[in-house]
Amino acid sequence: MKIAVFGTGVVGQIISEKLVTLGHDVMIGTRNVKDAMIKSTTDNFGRPGFGEWHKANPIIKVGTYAEVASFGELIINATNGSGTLPSLEQAGSQTLSGKVMIDIANPLDFSKGMPPSLFVCNTDSLGEQIQRTYPELKVVKSLNTMNGYIMVNPSLLPGDHNVFVSGNDRDAKSKVKDLLKSFGWKESNVIDLGDITTARGTEQLLPVWIRLWGVLQNPMFNFKIVIGQPPKNAGE
């Protein structure tokens, strides 16, 4: 499948690499291709800058957001949350219309110090903002509650753990679930929370995710929902 990945950061890179190994035709999008290619410095985690990374992954095409949105049958939003709506504006609503977008970004707000807060409150989510702004785009929020390595390789963690799916379009969610399966997610570990408003729930997992990262000193973890039998009088 022709897949467009928005965002040239670590998560965009990891996802793109995985998609290629699965046989997909991948084009990764950025605001300005020339600027992105110049970034050759390594990041804090020892990964090379985008230019260096692309030299090692020449099979992955690179284009502007508009170019990759035209190219992709499916779009994966791996931009920074604050860059998401601007990147979609560059792509244009005509190009986005009718396509499926997996939104894996989070509305992190670094303007109020560390750790980041969220730039949406409890009655909205980035997923809904995208869906409202582009009603013809089929937005499915998923994979935003773990790091990139685990997204594309859930067996990096022992045993079962969960990935959530939120979206208004049943067929779009079905396509996303197929992709999750190809990444290695067991069907029984995929939890469909319902429509796109349920993205409020998963985006608000980030504040505890960030603090857990600090406490565990390790970003390789994920949430598992452990379920028991309802007792007769199971209240709150």
Add this chain to the structure above:
Amino acid sequence: MKIAVFGTGVVGQIISEKLVTLGHDVMIGTRNVKDAMIKSTTDNFGRPGFGEWHKANPIIKVGTYAEVASFGELIINATNGSGTLPSLEQAGSQTLSGKVMIDIANPLDFSKGMPPSLFVCNTDSLGEQIQRTYPELKVVKSLNTMNGYIMVNPSLLPGDHNVFVSGNDRDAKSKVKDLLKSFGWKESNVIDLGDITTARGTEQLLPVWIRLWGVLQNPMFNFKIVIGQPPKNAGE
């Protein structure tokens, strides 16, 4: 130990019953004792109203928030989030000074329709509001991320799952961890997230908790953090 439980709802009842079975001397607090006792109607989950419940549990004392706060060496806040600060005001800062409070309440806002949102945003939490208002009270946020039955009996769910602890005072957290252990929590399943600001993380688990309850049609579940080995280049 003499323990005060704020709040006569389902969670306050469950916690009080458990504390009695553990040999504690328990007094449960409410705004107006006479009004609380009149509540004899059963709730949606088949539990009797407070008056009926108390007839079945006469060993548990009942008093105003001020009376129970004076009584308790340890205070457990099991009020509705919106009722927490008013209940503490009735108790009075003099009475609360120097005591340890386990805050298990959540800042749920039912005014904007169902499912509820939160009345704090991303840069505050109910736990912090309590701590700021009563600096001499040692607030420890815990147990707010699961239902009452699981709080006091974690073995109702299969295998391991987690409870979080947030608070500024090390000794107070240590006392709370001892109480958690007496409830059946394994030490390895207690995650100390740090100071009281980390309550932002756990309170913001509620939006996904509420939606999971809807999807699973079962309130008997909890979060488990599944941890793996950090790879060399583990980024975001």
